[in-house]
Structure formats: structure tokens, C-alpha cells
Amino acid sequence: MVNKNEVYEITIEDIGTEGQGIGHVDGEAVFVKDTLPGDTASIKIIKAKKNLAYGRLMEIIKPSGYRTTPLCDVARSCGGCTLQHMDYDAQLKYKWDKVKNLLQRIGGISEPEKLMESAEDKKAYGLVEPFHYRNKMQFPVGYDKEGKAVLGFYAGRTHSIIPLSDCVIGHPVNKFIIKAVKEFIDRYKISIYDEEKHKGLIRHVLTRVGFHTNELMVCMVINGNDIPHYEKLHEMISSEVAKFGGEILFKSFMININKDKTNRILGFDSKVLIGDPFISDYIGDVKFNISPQSFFQVNPEMTEKLYSKALEYAALSGGEKVWDMYCGIGTISLFLAEKAGNVYGVEIVPQAIDDAKNNAKLNDIKNVEFHVGKAEEVVPGLYEKDRERYTADVVVVDPPRKGCDEKLLETLVSMAPARLVYVSCDPATLARDIKYLTDHNFELKKVAVFDQFSHGIHVETVVQLINKNAKAKHHVRISMDAEDYYSIKDSEKKEEER
Numbered sequence: 411m412v413n414k415n416e417v418y419e420i421t422i423e424d425i426g427t428e429g430q431g432i433g434h435v436d437g438e439a440v441f442v443k444d445t446l447p448g449d450t451a452s453i454k455i456i457k458a459k460k461n462l463a464y465g466r467l468m469e470i471i472k473p474s475g476y477r478t479t480p481l482c483d484v485a486r487s488c489g490g491c492t493l494q495h496m497d498y499d500a501q502l503k504y505k506w507d508k509v510k511n512l513l514q515r516i517g518g519i520s521e522p523e524k525l526m527e528s529a530e531d532k533k534a535y536g537l538v539e540p541f542h543y544r545n546k547m548q549f550p551v552g553y554d555k556e557g558k559a560v561l562g563f564y565a566g567r568t569h570s571i572i573p574l575s576d577c578v579i580g581h582p583v584n585k586f587i588i589k590a591v592k593e594f595i596d597r598y599k600i601s602i603y604d605e606e607k608h609k610g611l612i613r614h615v616l617t618r619v620g621f622h623t624n625e626l627m628v629c630m631v632i633n634g635n636d637i638p639h640y641e642k643l644h645e646m647i648s649s650e651v652a653k654f655g656g657e658i659l660f661k662s663f664m665i666n667i668n669k670d671k672t673n674r675i676l677g678f679d680s681k682v683l684i685g686d687p688f689i690s691d692y693i694g695d696v697k698f699n700i701s702p703q704s705f706f707q708v709n710p711e712m713t714e715k716l717y718s719k720a721l722e723y724a725a726l727s728g729g730e731k732v733w734d735m736y737c738g739i740g741t742i743s744l745f746l747a748e749k750a751g752n753v754y755g756v757e758i759v760p761q762a763i764d765d766a767k768n769n770a771k772l773n774d775i776k777n778v779e780f781h782v783g784k785a786e787e788v789v790p791g792l793y794e795k796d797r798e799r800y801t802a803d804v805v806v807v808d809p810p811r812k813g814c815d816e817k818l819l820e821t822l823v824s825m826a827p828a829r830l831v832y833v834s835c836d837p838a839t840l841a842r843d844i845k846y847l848t849d850h851n852f853e854l855k856k857v858a859v860f861d862q863f864s865h866g867i868h869v870e871t872v873v874q875l876i877n878k879n880a881k882a883k884h885h886v887r888i889s890m891d892a893e894d895y896y897s898i899k900d901s902e903k904k905e906e907e908r
């Protein structure tokens with residue numbers, strides 16, 4: 411039995427799903443954040459439960475071979491990067507292994523490594539340069555002890571701000587924006603939002619950069635209607651950003667109004683102060699307009715690799731009917747459309763569907779049709795209504811972490827697409843859904859693991875399943891001419907209004 415507040419020396423043997431090291435004291439498992447397999451460490455017990463305890467790392471006595479020095483000074487205290495102390499190659503191995511183990515344990519796949527890409531070196535596909543990869547950052551704003559403005563991140567699971575001058579996973583231009591905003595707030599004595607008192611103006615700074623276009627958006631999230639002297643802030647950001655030396659185009663300077671007492675970062679209204687209400691970026695050849703609230707994948711380099719793999723697994727030859735479920739702003743739908751007959755996208759957030767339709771127009775893509783609603787309701791509904799039109803040769807699903815609703819999986823089984831491509835941001839729910847699907851006529855064929863969130867614990871997986879009962883389907887491509895396109899839009903509007 412381990413005791414709270416007592417210090418022990420332990421050797422870390424394993425790593426848990428949240429990235430914590432796991433060792434044993436007197437046969438009892440102890441979870442220790444910031445440690446790695448192979449570390450010998452002195453740790454202090456902070457919580458002791460029956461058969462399980464949590465420890466805090468006090469000192470590394472003998473470092474693991476996987477250990478590396480984090481690039482960021484505050485990597486340990488900041489809640490963002492859980493794995494920066496782990497060598498990048500080891501991170502990629504950890505993520506690959508995590509998927510393999512879950513497919514085996516929860517998915518009931520006996521030798522998953524035989525289906526997994528990169529089986530030889532057993533690594534997730536990663537970035538060549540695993541820093542400065544994020545295109546979006548959201549910095550909370552606060553005061554330091556001297557009453558000066560700071561931008562940073564919340565310390566893990568708290569609301570105290572760790573001040574930052576830069577963030578090593580964000581685009582390097584952020585360093586210049588942080589400096590300009592701090593100087594502006596101090597010089598013009600602009601108030602900063604205080605969560606407890608629900609007073610003060612500046613809450614967060616949201617930045618987005620188009621990695622292919624170099625377009626920059628800065629959006630100030632405020633508890634109010636405007637920022638005094640905002641032209642000066644624009645000037646100060648512009649002149650700092652010019653020092654960055656890259657070809658950054660400061661294209662969109664906005665405010666987002668959030669007057670609610672809430673943990674939610676963004677409010678519902680955004681307004682342009684100077685420039686455009688969006689920036690643009692590309693995934694492959696497809697162009698996207700991105701506004702402050704738009705969902706857009708944060709790691710553009712890996713996203714392109716991930717979607718290319720999804721396209722490869724979809725194995726389209728030209729005439730197929732493809733469903734893209736949980737389609738967000740239609741990124742995967744539009745990426746697949748050129749190679750498909752017709753693509754149907756389904757998404758629960760109406761605003762994302764508006765973005766998806768606009769993105770389709772922006773790219774002059776006409777063979778896609780978007781539907782608002784829960785996939786588990788919309789898909790069975792449409793499929794029942796018109797089996798001919800809404801049949802599926804290929805289905806792509808990209809659900810949130812909780813995975814697919816069983817009702818949707820049931821419908822997928824009866825739709826019997828020849829190929830099902832599952833894009834997953836949580837391998838545990840992926841494995842659970844694979845178990846259901848492989849119990850119902852599907853067979854797991856291929857698995858690829860991607861490191862979308864370097865230095866974090868999350869892992870993205872793309873798998874291909876084939877249906878053993880797939881019916882051969884013959885159909886003509888439905889031409890979505892202007893009239894069709896708008897009539898569908900209208901019928902959807904009615905659905906949205908309901």
C-alpha cells in the first residue's frame with residue numbers, strides 16, 4: 411500500500427493512454443505525468459486509491475533513452491504538449507503501438523500489425539519538422555504580477571495563465587503578434603477580462619495563418635462591442651509582423667464578441683475591423699475560406715497526407731456515390747468530389763454546412779450535396795426515402811472522439827458500401843466501432859496512423875474496411891445542375907428551420 415505524500419524511487423515500465431508513465435510500488439500501479447518508460451525517478455504520491463496511485467515527478471534519477479530536452483521552457487507546466495519530453499521518433503512509435511494495442515484489445519483483431527502501414531519500423535506517419543505546425547492559436551490574455559499584459563496558455567486543467575513569448579508548435583509569426591498585443595494593451599491601458607468578476611475587455615487573441623497562402627487573421631475576442639484605438643493595434647501588429655520577414659499578408663483583423671460568463675472561447679458574433687472577414691487556404695487543390703468560427707484542421711501538412719490516404723482507401727474510379735459523414739465544412743467531401751460521381755455530406759452544425767456549400771461554390775464543385783443534422787438520423791432517413799439516389803458505393807466517416815452512433819453503424823451495414831473509410835481521432839472508439847462492423851459483414855483491410863498533433867497524445871487513424879456482401883451497383887452520375895443544386899438547398903433550408 412503506497413502512502414500519500416510519501417516519496418518513492420520507481421522505474422517507469424509503460425505509458426498510459428493519457429501519456430503518463432506507469433511504474434509500480436509494492437506491486438501497485440503508479441501513474442506519473444512527465445515520465446517515460448525507462449526513467450528511474452523519485453516521485454511523490456499525490457493521490458492514493460485502492461490498487462492505484464498517482465505520483466508527481468520530483469527528480470529524474472536515471473533518464474530513459476526516449477527522453478529529450480523540450481524546446482519550450484514551459485512544456486511541463488503548460489497544458490498543451492504532454493509529450494514534448496519524449497523523443498519525436500519515440501512519440502511516433504508510441505502512437506502506432508497505441509492503435510495496434512486497441513485494435514487488438516477492443517477491436518478483436520488478432521494480428522493488427524499485419525494490416526498496419528509502416529509495419530516494419532512500427533511508427534505513425536509524422537512531420538519532417540515537428541514544430542511550428544499549427545495554423546490556429548488561441549491565447550488567453552491576463553495580467554502578470556506587475557500588472558502588465560500577458561498572453562499565454564492555461565496551466566494544465568486550471569485557469570491560471572502561463573505567460574508565453576512564443577509557442578513552439580504554432581506558426582512562428584505568433585511571437586510577433588503576442589509582442590504587439592501586449593505592448594498595445596499596456597500603452598493604451600486597455601482593460602483585460604477578469605473571469606471571476608466578469609469585467610474587463612480583452613479575453614483571448616485568436617490567430618489563423620493560411621500555410622499555403624501566407625494570409626493572416628487576428629481576431630480579438632472581447633467582452634464588449636469595440637476596442638478603443640483599434641487602428642493603432644492594427645498598425646502595431648502590422649509593423650511587428652513585417653519584422654518576421656516571411657511573406658505574411660495581414661488580411662483580416664476582426665473582433666469576436668463574447669459577453670457571456672462562460673468557458674467557451676468564442677462568442678457567436680464576429681465583425682471585421684480592417685480587411686476581409688476570412689482568410690483562404692488550400693488542402694490539395696481545394697480552396698477554403700476560413701472565418702474565425704470555422705472549423706478547419708489545425709495541422710495542414712498532416713491533414714493533406716491524411717486526406718490523401720482516405721482518398722487512396724476510397725479507391726474511386728469515377729462514378730461512385732460517396733457519403734462523407736460528419737463532414738464539417740466539407741473538406742473531405744470536396745477533396746473526394748473530383749474523383750467521385752456524387753458526394754453526399756452530412757454534418758450536425760448548420761453553420762459548418764453553410765461553409766461547406768460556400769466552399770463547393772468557391773471551387774465550382776457541383777457534384778456534392780450537403781445535409782444538416784445528426785448522421786444517425788439523416789442518413790437512415792434519406793436512405794429509406796430514396797434508396798436509388800442515396801445508395802453508397804463508398805462511405806467515409808470522420809466522427810468526433812465519441813465515435814459513431816450505433817444507429818448509424820446499423821444503417822451502414824444495410825447500405826453495404828463496397829468500401830468504408832473510417833477517419834478517427836480516437837483509436838479506442840475506432841476499435842469499438844470496428845468490432846461492431848467486423849461482426850456485421852465488414853472486414854478490416856488497411857490501417858494507417860498519423861501524427862496530427864505532434865507532442866500531444868492524440869492520434870489520428872485512417873482505416874479501410876470492405877464489405878463482404880457489397881452489392882454491385884450500377885448508376886449514372888446525377889448531374890447537379892444549377893436548378894437541382896438550388897432545389898436541394900431549399901429543401902435543406904426547410905429541414906434546418908424545422
Ligand code: SAH
Binds near residue numbers: 706756762785786808
Ligand atoms: N470531416 C471534417 C470534420 C470532422 S470533425 C474535417 O475533416 O474537416 C467531426 C465533425 O462531426 C464535427 O464537424 C462535428 O460538428 C460533427 N458531428 C458531431 N456529432 C455529429 C452527429 N451526430 N452527426 C453529424 N455530425 C456530427
